[in-house]
Amino acid sequence: MANAPDTVxxxxxxxxxxxxxxxxxxxxxxxGTRTLMLVLLPAFVVLAVFYFYPMLTVxxxxxxxxxxxxxxxxxxxxxxxxxxxxxxxxLISFWVTVICVILAFPFSYFLTxxxxxxxxxxxxxxxxPFWTSTVVxxxxxxxxxxxxxxxxxxxxxxxxxxLGIIRTPTAVLIGxxxxxxxxxxxxxxxxxxxxxxxxxxxxxxxxxxxxxxxVSVYLPLSLPGVASGALLCFVMALGFYITPAMLGxxxxxxxxxxxxxxxxxxxxxxxxxxxxxxxxxxxxxxxGVAGYVGKKTGGSVQDMVGGSKA
Amino acid sequence: xxxxxxxxxxxTVTGAIALAxxxxxSSEPVPTISNPVAGQVADGILKGHTVTYAGDGGTTQDAQxxxxxTPFADKTGVTFNxxxxxxxxxIKAQVESKNxxxxxxxxxxxTVARNCGTxxxxxxxxxxxxxxxxxxLLGGTECGVxxxxxxxxxxxxxxxxxxxxxxxxxxxxxxxxxxxxxxxYSGDGVIDSATVEAAAIAAGWDPSTDFTADWANKGLxxxxxxxxxxxxxxxxxxxxxxxxxxxxxxGAIWNGRALAAEKNGKKLTPVWNDWISIxxxxxxxxxxxxxxxxxxxxxxxxxxEQQAKWTELSGYSPVNKDAQPKIDELTQKYITTTKERAATxxxxxxxxxxxxxxxxxxxxxxxSIVAGG
Numbered sequence: 204m205a206n207a208p209d210t211v212x213x214x215x216x217x218x219x220x221x222x223x224x225x226x227x228x229x230x231x232x233x234x235g236t237r238t239l240m241l242v243l244l245p246a247f248v249v250l251a252v253f254y255f256y257p258m259l260t261v262x263x264x265x266x267x268x269x270x271x272x273x274x275x276x277x278x279x280x281x282x283x284x285x286x287x288x289x290x291x292x293x294l295i296s297f298w299v300t301v302i303c304v305i306l307a308f309p310f311s312y313f314l315t316x317x318x319x320x321x322x323x324x325x326x327x328x329x330x331x332p333f334w335t336s337t338v339v340x341x342x343x344x345x346x347x348x349x350x351x352x353x354x355x356x357x358x359x360x361x362x363x364x365x366l367g368i369i370r371t372p373t374a375v376l377i378g379x380x381x382x383x384x385x386x387x388x389x390x391x392x393x394x395x396x397x398x399x400x401x402x403x404x405x406x407x408x409x410x411x412x413x414x415x416x417x418v419s420v421y422l423p424l425s426l427p428g429v430a431s432g433a434l435l436c437f438v439m440a441l442g443f444y445i446t447p448a449m450l451g452x453x454x455x456x457x458x459x460x461x462x463x464x465x466x467x468x469x470x471x472x473x474x475x476x477x478x479x480x481x482x483x484x485x486x487x488x489x490x491g492v493a494g495y496v497g498k499k500t501g502g503s504v505q506d507m508v509g510g511s512k513a
Numbered sequence: 514x515x516x517x518x519x520x521x522x523x524x525t526v527t528g529a530i531a532l533a534x535x536x537x538x539s540s541e542p543v544p545t546i547s548n549p550v551a552g553q554v555a556d557g558i559l560k561g562h563t564v565t566y567a568g569d570g571g572t573t574q575d576a577q578x579x580x581x582x583t584p585f586a587d588k589t590g591v592t593f594n595x596x597x598x599x600x601x602x603x604i605k606a607q608v609e610s611k612n613x614x615x616x617x618x619x620x621x622x623x624t625v626a627r628n629c630g631t632x633x634x635x636x637x638x639x640x641x642x643x644x645x646x647x648x649x650l651l652g653g654t655e656c657g658v659x660x661x662x663x664x665x666x667x668x669x670x671x672x673x674x675x676x677x678x679x680x681x682x683x684x685x686x687x688x689x690x691x692x693x694x695x696x697x698y699s700g701d702g703v704i705d706s707a708t709v710e711a712a713a714i715a716a717g718w719d720p721s722t723d724f725t726a727d728w729a730n731k732g733l734x735x736x737x738x739x740x741x742x743x744x745x746x747x748x749x750x751x752x753x754x755x756x757x758x759x760x761x762x763x764g765a766i767w768n769g770r771a772l773a774a775e776k777n778g779k780k781l782t783p784v785w786n787d788w789i790s791i792x793x794x795x796x797x798x799x800x801x802x803x804x805x806x807x808x809x810x811x812x813x814x815x816x817x818e819q820q821a822k823w824t825e826l827s828g829y830s831p832v833n834k835d836a837q838p839k840i841d842e843l844t845q846k847y848i849t850t851t852k853e854r855a856a857t858x859x860x861x862x863x864x865x866x867x868x869x870x871x872x873x874x875x876x877x878x879x880x881s882i883v884a885g886g
Contacts, residue, residue: 284881351758369760370744453699453745456884464702469876470601470628 261472265480268473275477285461289481292457295375295447296440302380303387303436304429311391311428315398333385341446344378345369348450374450379440386439387432394428434493438486458482543805551642551833552816554809560590564806567615570597573661573827577619580823581814588813591806601628608632608799617797617807619660622653623706625794626867629656634797640808642815647834647850650792653863657794658811659832664768664849664858665698665707665789671780673762681786682715685763686735688742693762696755697736699745704879706866707789710859711765712736714787724862726871733875737882745883756781772828772847783847790849790858824848 265275279285310329314322332340346352348369355366368374398421406416444459453460458478466475544558566582568574574597586593599618607613608631625633633656641658643651650659667685669678679691698705712732714720736743744761746752753770755761757779764771771781795811797804813819820831824838830850831838840848849858866872 282877282881284877284885287881287885345754349754349758350760448747449751453747453883454885456702460702460884461880464700464876464880466602467600468624468701468703469873470605470632471873472602472605 261476262480262483263476264472265476268476275473278474279477279481285478288456288458288461289485291455292441292482293485295372295379295455295457296437296443298376299379299383299440300387300433300437302376303384304433306380307384307387307391307432308425308429311388311395312425314388314392315395315400329385329388332381337382338445340382341378341449344374344381344446345449348374348377369450370452370455372451372455375447375455378446378450379443382443382446383436383439387436390431390435391425391428394431395425398424430493430497434490437489441482441486543803543809545805546640546808546812549640549642549808549812551645552813552819554585554589554813556588557590559806559809562803562806563592563594564616564803564810565594565596565614566807566810567596567599567603567618569599569619573829576823576827576829577660577814580826581819582810584819585810585813589809591809593810601632604628604632604798611800613798613801613803615798616801616803617795617811619793619795620657622657622792622794622861622863623866623872625657625796626654626863627869627872629654629867630799632799633657634799634801634804636797637808640805641812645817645833645835646815647830647832648852648855649790649858649860650832650850653792653860654794654867657796658815659792660795660814661793662830662832662850663791663793665705665711665765665791666768666771667711667763667765667784667786667788668756668771668781669763669784670756670759671782673759674782678782678784679763680784682711685765686712686715686739688739691763693742694755694760695739695743696746696752696761696764696766697743698752698765699747699883700879701747702880702884704872704876706861707791708736708765709733709875709879710862711787711789714859720787720859724865726865726875729865729871729875730878733878733882740882753777768830768847768849769828772844775843775846785854785857787857787859788849788854790855790860792861 266272268275310325314325317325347354348366349355350365350367350369352366354368355363358366368377402420402424403416406420407413411419441457442459443457444463447455447457448460458481462475462478465471465478541561543562566577568577574595578595582593582595585591596615599615599620601620601624604615604618607615629635635655636658643658646659647662650662667679667682669691671678673693674691679685679687684691685695698708700708709729709732710718710720710724712735713724713728714732715735716728716731718724718728718731744755746755746766749767749770752764752766753774756764756766756771756774757777768783771783775781795814797807797811801807814823815833817831817833817835817837820833820836821838823829824831824836824844825840828840828844828847830848832850834850848854
């Protein structure tokens with residue numbers, strides 16, 4: 204969860220870009236840019252040494268471990284199970300994203316209309332799980348969802364003999380959605396809090412019904428936050444390991460489980476690397492498509508994937 | 514300002530180099546081992562030296578430290594470091610870069626056997642006293658000696674089956690005769706040799722004959738046939754929780770986890786007929802400069818007294834046959850290193866499982882059964 208603070212900044216920056224129409228960059232002087240680069244240099248060096256270089260070696264291993272050639276790719280696409288698990292990883296991540304967006308939208312909206320003290324309290328509800336280790340939260344779900352757990356015991360009162368949720372895709376969806384929810388709420392709230400609600404009043408005064416005002420004024424303005432949260436959620440979900448492994452059955456495993464088996468257990472770095480390579484390419488393609496769609500639909504979404512309209 | 518920063522940086526670098534130079538440790542060479550006796554070591558013999566062990570972490574490693582390595586460090590004066598978890602990927606990286614963080618490890622025997630001579634040292638058996646090792650635990654690989662002896666054993670819920678439970682691996686795979694979910698190890702992504710052998714026995718393999726790829730595939734057929742009745746577990750705690758909660762009525766699980774479930778009040782009946790005997794091995798990482806110290810540590814761990822303490826702390830069976838741990842009746846029920854248990858055990862067929870090429874094809878089948886759609 205090291206990237207938690209980035210999330211907020213990331214979405215705040217993109218919201219800033221929307222509001223200013225991307226003019227912020229033009230206002231900066233040449234000298235200011237140079238200072239900015241100097242300030243960024245340490246971060247860049249750290250990223251290059253501890254992130255890009257190791258990642259590059261892993262990606263290269265897909266092509267040259269144990270020897271140069273396409274054998275790892277042939278292996279990946281030759282094994283039906285790899286494709287099944289890739290499909291499952293994408294599908295579960297998609298549904299987690301849908302669930303998170305549906306839950307986060309009204310909650311984020313609610314955050315913008317309540318009194319500041321209620322808002323602080325609601326924020327705390329979002330942030331406390333956010334600060335708690337994923338492993339701990341996943342364990343908590345194991346205890347809650349297992350047949351002999353409190354939910355199972357409660358359902359027994361209504362004659363449900365066995366809850367039967369643990370080690371199913373449902374359990375994985377519940378656990379992952381809970382873990383990822385803050386990543387959707389925070390950017391959504393950041394965007395929504397900056398929407399001028401007088402626009403809604405204006406729409407109403409021009410004769411729009413509340414629902415119409417919401418759909419044609421509020422919803423489009425909130426979309427950048429929705430897109431930002433959804434993309435973040437989806438991309439993070441793709442890399443999940445512990446939650447599907449503990450809440451799901453082995454048949455709910457994600458690609459990361461296959462990587463773990465190949466690398467940790469068998470020292471087959473080539474196989475592990477090629478799975479990582481495919482996952483990265485799929486993620487980049489999705490980001491690319493999202494960026495393209497964003498450009499086509501007015502550019503707002505594109506900010507979310509790191510581009511700029513300027 | 515800038516100059517001062519550079520000066521500080523230079524100082525740091527110089528300091529780091531100086532420290533690295535010192536960390537080579539004592540210039541005294543390590544005395545060579547001769548005529549070792551398990552569990553015995555001369556006082557203060559390794560003063561000034563350092564050795565690092567990597568195990569699987571958790572309570573198991575805590576028990577190893579308390580029973581073996583902390584007393585070993587106290588007696589020999591060695592600086593004993595520990596790390597966890599050991600993984601093959603990290604070992605490979607250390608051997609390839611010749612940058613050793615670890616000197617010896619405890620790992621699953623088939624992994625040790627598969628990488629014997631490449632990632633692990635072929636052991637000089639004149640440096641370790643193995644004369645007291647319990648029956649059936651030695652052999653299989655030149656690169657390891659037993660560190661942990663345990664079992665994949667069939668257990669069933671006594672409340673569900675009473676005395677009419679499954680009696681053999683064939684019964685385990687017969688879901689008509691014994692309905693109910695089975696807990697089976699997923700290998701956490703890696704093919705589990707013990708589970709496949711158990712399934713092969715159900716398919717008709719006679720454990721007194723050689724284990725072959727053909728039998729492995731027949732075993733995988735058995736697992737595939739009942740896969741809708743299997744709940745795969747990937748950790749010991751999951752296996753225990755499946756049995757305790759009643760989610761699984763029958764399990765092919767580790768004896769230690771069956772014991773833990775029983776200690777929590779679940780009634781289980783173990784089926785010792787053809788139980789699979791698994792041995793984790795102490796192995797020395799190929800090329801480490803501290804190999805001799807590792808030999809001292811391993812030889813010390815094999816002693817009867819140390820092994821008795823290990824069993825008392827961990828519930829795992831002693832690998833030294835003279836060990837006389839003080840344990841309760843329930844723990845005794847799951848001790849595997851006795852003459853009686855050895856008579857019905859089936860070892861993991863290391864000669865087969867160390868062949869990486871054969872395992873690779875089986876691995877792909879295993880993945881598709883365990884993780885497939």
